[in-house]
Amino acid sequence: MVVVTVVVVQLGLVARGYWSDHKEFAFQMFPESSTWRAEVVRVTADGRRVPVEQAWSGYRWDELVQDRGLRYPSVRHHADAGLDNQLAFLQAALDWVAENTPRDSETRYLEATVTAWHNADPPRVEVLRSPEREASG
Amino acid sequence: MSATLTRLDDLLGRPVSMRALALLRVLAGPAVLLHLQPLLGDTLDGRTYQDGFYEPYAAWYPELPEPVYVALLWLAAVAAVAMSLGFLTRLATATTFAIVAYNMFLSTTHFHNNRAYLILVLGLLAVAPCGRELSLDAWIRRRRGLPALDPTGPGWPLWLLRFECAAVYGASGLSKLTDPDWFGGTVTWQRVVRAREDLEAWPLPDWAVSGLTERSFHTGAAKFIVLTELFIALGLWWRGTRYAAVWIAVVFHLAIEASASVQVFSYLGIAVLVVWAVPSTRDRVLRIDPADARQRRFGALVGRLDWLARFRVEPAAPGSGLQLVDRDGTTIVGAPAVALALSRLPLTAWFTLPALLLPGVRRARRGPGSMPAPVAAKSPAGGR
Numbered sequence: 001m002v003v004v005t006v007v008v009v010q011l012g013l014v015a016r017g018y019w020s021d022h023k024e025f026a027f028q029m030f031p032e033s034s035t036w037r038a039e040v041v042r043v044t045a046d047g048r049r050v051p052v053e054q055a056w057s058g059y060r061w062d063e064l065v066q067d068r069g070l071r072y073p074s075v076r077h078h079a080d081a082g083l084d085n086q087l088a089f090l091q092a093a094l095d096w097v098a099e100n101t102p103r104d105s106e107t108r109y110l111e112a113t114v115t116a117w118h119n120a121d122p123p124r125v126e127v128l129r130s131p132e133r134e135a136s137g
Numbered sequence: 138m139s140a141t142l143t144r145l146d147d148l149l150g151r152p153v154s155m156r157a158l159a160l161l162r163v164l165a166g167p168a169v170l171l172h173l174q175p176l177l178g179d180t181l182d183g184r185t186y187q188d189g190f191y192e193p194y195a196a197w198y199p200e201l202p203e204p205v206y207v208a209l210l211w212l213a214a215v216a217a218v219a220m221s222l223g224f225l226t227r228l229a230t231a232t233t234f235a236i237v238a239y240n241m242f243l244s245t246t247h248f249h250n251n252r253a254y255l256i257l258v259l260g261l262l263a264v265a266p267c268g269r270e271l272s273l274d275a276w277i278r279r280r281r282g283l284p285a286l287d288p289t290g291p292g293w294p295l296w297l298l299r300f301e302c303a304a305v306y307g308a309s310g311l312s313k314l315t316d317p318d319w320f321g322g323t324v325t326w327q328r329v330v331r332a333r334e335d336l337e338a339w340p341l342p343d344w345a346v347s348g349l350t351e352r353s354f355h356t357g358a359a360k361f362i363v364l365t366e367l368f369i370a371l372g373l374w375w376r377g378t379r380y381a382a383v384w385i386a387v388v389f390h391l392a393i394e395a396s397a398s399v400q401v402f403s404y405l406g407i408a409v410l411v412v413w414a415v416p417s418t419r420d421r422v423l424r425i426d427p428a429d430a431r432q433r434r435f436g437a438l439v440g441r442l443d444w445l446a447r448f449r450v451e452p453a454a455p456g457s458g459l460q461l462v463d464r465d466g467t468t469i470v471g472a473p474a475v476a477l478a479l480s481r482l483p484l485t486a487w488f489t490l491p492a493l494l495l496p497g498v499r500r501a502r503r504g505p506g507s508m509p510a511p512v513a514a515k516s517p518a519g520g521r
Contacts, residue, residue: 003149003296003297006297010301011304022248024253025257027254027308027312028309029312031313031319031324033325064189064190065190066190067191067246078331089246092190093190096192119323119327120323
C-alpha cells in the first residue's frame with residue numbers, strides 16, 4: 001500500500017510539473033534557456049516611480065530579496081527553473097517586500113515591468129504588481 | 138490480476154540484503170552536510186530565511202522562533218554525521234530526514250530538485266533497517282558480545298528507491314522529449330552561446346568552441362542528451378543494460394557537475410546508483426593463493442573496497458592462480474577474474490566495467506576456460 005501510494009503520488013507530481021509554476025518533485029531539470037530582466041519600482045502615494053535599486057526607509061532590495069536570482073532584477077538573468085517559475089517568484093517577492101517594510105510610509109505598491117525571452121522567442125513584456133499597501137499615504 | 142498483485146506483494150515484502158542502503162546511508166551524510174553548509178554559514182552570520190524574502194507553502198505550516206530554527210539546523214548536521222557513522226542509526230536518519238524536509242517545505246524558495254531527491258533518499262533510508270551493517274551500532278553490539286542483527290529487511294524501501302532513482306531520469310528526459318525547443322536543440326544551443334565566455338576560458342581549441350556553439354551541433358546533441366536520460370531511466374531496470382546505464386549515469390552526472398551548478402545533485406545521483414546492486418551479499422567467491430604476494434595484495438584490496446559485500450575471499454590451493462567464482466558457479470581465472478572483481482567494487486567499477494567488453498574477458502566468462510563450480514547461488518532479486 002505504501003509503495004503504491006508513493007508511486008502514484010510521484011507520478012502525479014511528475015504530471016503536475018507540466019502546468020505548475022514551481023514543479024515540486026517533477027524533476028524537470030534545466031527546462032529552458034529563457035532569460036528575463038525587470039525594472040522594479042516603488043510607486044509612491046504622490047505618483048513617483050522610484051527604482052528599488054535606491055535604498056528607501058532603511059531598506060535595500062538586494063538585502064531583502066537575495067534568493068532565486070532576484071537580487072539584481074535589472075540585470076538580464078537566466079530563468080533557472082523556467083520563466084513561469086521565475087515570474088512566480090518575482091511576484092511573490094514583490095508581495096513580500098510590500099508586506100514586510102513597515103518603516104516605509106510612502107510606497108503604495110511595488111511594480112515590476114518584466115521583459116522575458118522564452119527560449120528563442122521574441123521578448124514579451126508584462127507588468128507584475130504587489131497589492132496596495134495599507135500603510136501608504 | 139490478483140496473482141500479479143500477490144507476486145508484487147511477495148517481491149516487495151521479500152527479505153533482501155540492506156547492504157546497498159547501508160552504504161547509501163554512509164554516503165548520504167556528506168550530501169546532507171553539503172546541503173546544510175550555506176544555511177549553517179548564514180546562521181553564523183546571524184541570518185536565516187526569515188530575514189529576507191520567502192514564501193510559505195501554507196499559512197498553517199509551523200514556523201519556529203529563530204533560535205529554535207537555528208538549533209534545528211545544527212541538530213540536522215549532527216544527526217547527519219551520526220547517520221553516516223551509523224550511531225543510533227534509525228533515530229539519526231529519521232531526525233535528519235525530518236529536519237531537512239521541514240526546512241524545505243518552509244518556503245517555495247527552498248525548493249530545488251536536488252533537495253527533493255535528497256529528501257526522498259533520506260525518507261526511504263529512515264524506514265529501512267539499514268543500520269545493521271557499516272555502522273557504529275553494529276560495532277557496539279559486537280563489542281558487547283551481542284549477536285549481529287539480521288542484515289536483511291523487506292525489499293520495498295529498496296524497490297521504492299530504485300523507482301525514485303529511475304523516475305528522476307525519466308521525468309527529466311520526458312519533459313525534454315515533449316518540449317520541441319529542448320528536443321530540437323534550441324535550449325542547449327542558447328545556453329552554450331550565452332556561456333561562450335566561460336567556454337573560452339576552458340582549455341579547449343578554437344575549433345571545439347566553434348563546434349559547440351554551432352546551432353546544427355545542438356540539433357543532434359539535444360536528442361542525444363534526452364535519449365541518454367531516458368536510456369538511464371529504463372536501462373537500470375534490465376540486467377542486460379544495467380551496467381551500461383550505471384556507467385553512463387556516472388558520466389552524465391560528472392558532465393552536469395562540470396557545466397552547471399546543481400548543489401548536491403551530482404554527488405547524490407552517483408551515490409544512489411549503489412541501490413542497483415543485486416541485494417544479496419557474499420555470493421561470489423574470490424580464491425587467492427596466500428603464498429602469492431600479488432594475489433594476497435589483491436585479496437586485501439578487494440576486502441577493503443568491497444563496500445557492497447559482493448565477495449567471500451577464500452584461500453586457494455598453493456600454486457593456483459587467482460580464481461573468481463561467479464554467482465552462477467562459473468569460475469574465471471587470471472586477468473579476467475581481476476577485471477570482473479574490480480568491476481563489482483563501487484570505487485573501481487566505473488573504470489573497469491568497459492574491460493568486461495574485451496573479447497578475452499567475455500570468452501573467459503562464458504568460454505571453455507571457465508568451469509562450473511559447486512558454489513552456485515541464486516540471486517534473490519535477479520540480475521548480476
